[in-house]
Amino acid sequence: MLAAQRQALILEQVRRSGGVRVTELVESLDVSDMTVRRDLDALEARGLLRKVHGGALAPHRHSTEEPGFEANATCQEAEKRAIAAAAARLVEPGSAIGVSAGTTTCALAHHLREIPGLTVITNCLRVADVFYRSPRSDQTVVLVGGLRTPSDALVGPLAVAAVRSLHLDTLLLGVHGIDPQAGLTTPNLMEGETDQALVEAARKLIVVADHTKWETVGLCTIAPLERCDVLVTDAGLHAEARRQVSERVGGLIVAEEVEEARPEPPEAGAGGRVPPSRRGG
Template sequence: MLANQRRSQILEDIRRTGAVRVSSLVESLGVSDMTVRRDLELLAQEGLVVKVHGGALLPGGRSAEEPGFAAKSGRQNAEKRAIAAEAAKLVEPGMAIGLSGGTTTWTFARRLRDVPGITVVTNSVQVADLFSHQPRPDQTVVLTGGIRTPSEALVGPFAVAAIRSVNLDIMFMGVHGMDVRNGFTTPNLVEAETDRAFVDASRRFVVLADHTKFGVLGISTIASLEAADILVTDSGLAAENQAALRERVGDLVVVEVNPAEHTDTAEYDVPADPPDRPE
């Protein structure tokens, strides 16, 4: 394989999985550690990747950078819908469930509007708004108070106090990133505290995260990988990353993504981010 072909393959792997490790590239490409590191250095100089200890990530993944709700809504939509369809199988009538903020949980919430007798506790403005458009008398939606983040989640002491007053059968959480060493992370320090309260309030902890979240690192850890009873992700996740997760999470569920089955974008139109609020 020529050098340019090798670097193209490395770049394709990073774009597909979100991150790569030097050791994995050495094995898959059949070249030396030095060659891989030199390739990553050249790709980093071109601004195509960001080098980290032991590997490389896609650029733009700053640990404290928090995209808005609408910005995230255009990413991996087919994957989010496939994950949502699978996760909905875990919800039964009469359950009390928690839903964190984010576009993945918002997509998942659409699957729950016809489930009778559930109580939904959420700190997501968008999730609560979704249920309010088609209210059912046999469903209860509890929206925590708190300070709104760019991701349209309510966080802080008011949110934490509300969450600590409930007992949930299952908590469904979207995350900014997941990493073998650092677990599930978020770019918002206060949101991490609110998410940890959700984990503590639930009997089962389920994470919904597409393959691009692997290797992404937020500034604050919500929970270790081992804390997740179930992690639902998609088949875009590289085999070696699936293996690493299977060793740590309670149950890894990998769903196949068929974009042809998820082409009805009108139903999933996401509200735009609100205008900037005065300080």
């Protein structure tokens, strides 16, 4: 197969699903890993896709573009697993928690189902499925209804109405982007409204987001950066970004650092904030 033919097939798959893994292309095209990566380099140079660790995604050009769940799942998988493990240690047994939609929160759900006595409110079909497959009988899981988005979130008036009647101890929120000025954002207006209701219902907000979300801006602001009590991210977040986060967020946890040290969950200070001495940097 000629390079042009391979690249056309790669683009077709990226456009159809929003993203593709290198391993999948190696198998489907019957070529080497190196050949696939050369094709991805060539397509990225033409602005037709953007390479990420382990694969490629359709290029982001607009604040309303919303990659599907499967496309996002190909990005930063190791980082998301580390973030999920670190964030789960911040959740207390027996608490009422909200879990938003997203690939990171879905990874997080696998850890949360090991925590006894949780009451879980979620607007994500995949998160709910993780809990429903658990053999535990001491957890209560409520899936709010609504319209389904490409990220497998349930959103809209029904979801918002259900959430606004609740009082959560903690919300674990996945986001499309984090920006110093725009705050926590999403490209979907209805998902933004539903996430805003979840934030308002929670006493404590824990945001789980890998480093690629920094300075990404979606159409709708969910909440300002200062509303976040704890941001759990990965070691790829650069020093200047860490400085800005530490100045404006209650606490910063870098997942790989936490995984190595395995400290106890940070103690909340006044207003549920993590004391400055416990912040990452």
